[in-house]
Amino acid sequence: xxxxxxxxxxxxxxxxxxxxxxxxxxxxxxxxxxxxxxxxxxxxxxxxxxxxxxxxxxxxxxxxxxxxxxxxx
Numbered sequence: 001x002x003x004x005x006x007x008x009x010x011x012x013x014x015x016x017x018x019x020x021x022x023x024x025x026x027x028x029x030x031x032x033x034x035x036x037x038x039x040x041x042x043x044x045x046x047x048x049x050x051x052x053x054x055x056x057x058x059x060x061x062x063x064x065x066x067x068x069x070x071x072x073x
Contacts, residue, residue, distance in 0.1 A: 011044035013057045020060060 008015070018037045025033075044050050 007041050011041040011050075013050075013053050014040045014044065016057050017053050020056075 014037060017040070018033055021036070022033055040049060040053065044053075
């Protein structure tokens with residue numbers, strides 16, 4: 001349990017990103033996404049990874065706004 005809490009604190013957004021990846025791929029909850037998650041959590045402190053994940057998550061959130069021009073795509 002401590003490990004799960006630690007991962008959420010040290011690598012925010014990773015679970016949201018992995019959930020999105022699983023949603024758009026046919027191989028949901030497979031070993032590859034688990035390995036990707038493990039890698040991202042371990043290397044999240046790298047600014048390129050953290051900034052990229054946060055950028056993807058924020059852009060995804062904008063596209064999901066109900067009144068967005070992209071909502072019906």
